[in-house]
Amino acid sequence: MKRLAVILASSTLxxxxxxxxxxxxxxxxxxxxxxxxxxxxxxxxISIIDEKRVDNITVSIRRAYPAQKSVTKPTTKAVTKDSKEKDPKEKDSKNKVAKETRIHHSDQQWLISCKDASYYRRAYVDYAANDKVLKSWQSDKPILTTKDFKVTTPKTISRILVEQSCKSYEQAK
Known part of the structure; x- marks a missing residue:
């Protein structure tokens, strides 16, 4: 059942x-x-059990991570007759695996309370650069309270995201 929920979260996002x-x-x-x-x-x-008559909004948020630079370590070991150089294909294969497991971007779904600039993260999906899903999660809480929400701090990215979402929602009304 939990696997189905993760699949639904991934497909929705x-x-x-x-x-x-x-x-x-x-x-x-x-x-x-x-x-x-x-x-x-x-x-x-979605109703918040201890909050009456408050409009909450849902929004999709994306975090795109900066490109990670490949770091190659210089070899300090001299190559002798007995030691073999590593196969370049093996090195490329390891680099490819590393690139595929790095998070390129993450899509999240937030439930936002514009009243107190708070949010609850309902789901997320982390993607590699080739849009391969690396990890996903969906909340399994059937009932939410105001304690589930994280109040944002002024002058932080989460506050800016909440304020922009609320502003856009009000303008679209």
Whole structure:
């Protein structure tokens, strides 16, 4: 059952990503670029058990990681008659595996409360550069409370993402 939930989360985020209208919102100090899918912003019908009459919205967020530079270590060992040089194909194969397991971007679905600038991450899918799914997760909580939400701190990327999403939602109303 849990596997089915992960598959559904992956397919939902993947379908949403193809018909997306990504708007770059912020860049981190490490070079990650954060974007909001403007087409995904909509009122949510998910109820928060201890909160009455508050509109929450759902939104897709993308974090694109900076390209990682390949680091090659110089060999300090001299090649002798008894030792063999490594096969270049083997080296390329290892580099290919390393590149395929690096996160290129991550798509997330957030449930946002514009009232207090908080969010709850409902699902995410991490992708390699070739759009291969590396990891995915979907919340299995059937009932949410305000304690499940993370209140954002002013002047942080998460606050900027929440504020931009809420602003876009209000403008589209």
């Amino acid at each position: 993947a379908m949403g990503a193809q018909a997306a209208n990504w708007s770059t919102v912020a860049e981190s100090q490490t070079g990650s670029i954060f974007s909001v899918d403007l087409d995904s912003i909509e009122r949510s019908d």
